[in-house]
Amino acid sequence: MEDLELMKQELAKWADSTANLYHDLAQKKPDFDKAFYSQSNLNDLEQRPELLILAINPGSGGSYTDQVTNSLWTGWGLDGKMDGTALLKGNPTWDTRDTWPFWQRLKSILRRGEIESIIQDKSKFVLSNLTLFSSVQAKDLPKLPSECIQKTIELINILQPKKILCLGISDCIEPLKKEGKFTTEMLLPNNLLSFGKYQHIPIYSIKHPASRYNNEEMNLVGKCLKYLFDNPNNTDVRVQIEKIFSGEIEAVKNRKVTESVDKEIRIEVKEKIHERLEKEGFINYEVKNLERYSISDDIMVSVTQTGVGYVGIRHKNFSLKYTEKEYPYQEKFMDFLQKESGFINNTNDVWLGVKHFSQYGYSADQIISNIIEDIKRIKTGFEKIMRE
Structure with a gap:
């Protein structure tokens, strides 16, 4: 009981200082004039939570200027500015969460592992966000000051x-790792699930539930989470996962991609991705083909709208099929692409690996963001292979 009271006192102090930080940012910097709030009601906690779920950020949009005069929020307790009392109460629409598409998908994933009950008792879990600033899409957020992410780390330390379950690989767990100074390991293909520890707390990250999942992926992630939740202290986790769920992993790898992204979306990806890739340092190296970018001195990536739309990786000096000529690090590159990023490498032997747009998401912006994160991960992975 004393432990609970102490936690609630610390939460009240955290809420006051967090509300002040976000209020000052929203008031002083026009780019941060965004509504901000948490999600579940932290006053409902009756114990330290079994699970903390961290999404990227609230997705409703709107400005802070409008939020503080909006009847929904003034009825929630806002009086001219967000304060700690209102922040602790979370989202005034929290009780409608079962209608939220990403929450429905998360429940479906957990149901596959028979662990949905963990989010049915509101006193035992917390839903919050990496950042409390709201935007319809994560890409609409300005670059976050480290203080915002540090406030989330403070919340973890108090709770x-x-x-911990992070919803989102590139936009959630990666920034948290940087500020929290911990590492993770990818456990499943297609960037479906990673695992690490923050201090002594197991922390898992899955592909965001708003992203495109197929039945095989939801089944695999749900079952793996069940195993990991039940065995938090196991070592060699990846080896265990690959052994126990070999059948489910093969089902994900072998599933034929039959879904095609709409032509209009494929065209939008082609038109927008050039600027985004060059901003990340991936320069077009073939003047006659704007779809090809340099990953390294030896490796290129092609992002094309052709067919269903796909990302292809191969050697720049490719001249004969991979079955007819041995290229440097060929087998290791192919193995990395398949195991770490879910690429297919049996496509007529002209690519080290191929991955279709439909595996990256539903919208053009989502597909572009996930492609870029994939390419960055591949670049780092290939560089490590070549150093070994």
Whole structure:
């Protein structure tokens, strides 16, 4: 009981300082004039949570200027500015969460592993966000000051949950890792699931539930989370996962991609991705073909709208099929692409690996963001292979 009271006192202090930080940013910097709030009601906690779920950020949009005069929020307790009392109460639409598409998908994933009950008792879990600033899409957020992410880390330190689940690989776990100074390991293909520890707390990250999932992927992620939740202290986790769920992993790898992204979206990806890739340092190296970009001195990536739309990786000096000529690090590159990023490498032997647009998401912006994160991960992975 004393432990609970102490936690609630610390939460009240955290809420006051967090509300002040976000208020000052929203008032002083026009780019941060965005509504901000948390999600679940932290006053509902009756113990340290079994699970802390961290999404990227609230997705409703709107400005802070409008939020503080909006009847929904003034009825929630705002009086001219956000304060700690209102922030602790979370989202005034929290009770409608079962209608939220990403929450429905998350429940479906957990149901596959028979662990949906963990989010049915509101006193045992918390839903919050990496950042409390709201935007319809994560890409609409300005570059976040480290203080915002540090406030989320402070929340973790106060709550001391038994486990943490991040919704989103590139936009959630990666920034948290940087500020929290911990590492993770990818456990499943297609960037479906990673695992690490923040201090002593197991922390898992899955592909965001708003992203495109197929039945095989939801089945695999749900079952793996069940195993990981039940065995938080196991070592060699990846080896265990690959052994226990070999059948489910093969089902994901072998599933034929039959879904095609609409032509209009494929065209939009082609038109927008050039600027985004060059901003990340991936320069077009073939003047006659604007779809090809340099990953390294030896490796290129092609992002094309052709067919269903795909990303292809191969050697720049490619001249004969991979079955007819041995290229440097060929087998290791192919193995990395398949295991770490879910690429297919049996496509007529002209690519080290291919991945279709439909595996990256539904919208053009989502597909572009996920492609870029994939390419960055591949670049780092290939560089490590070549150093070994």
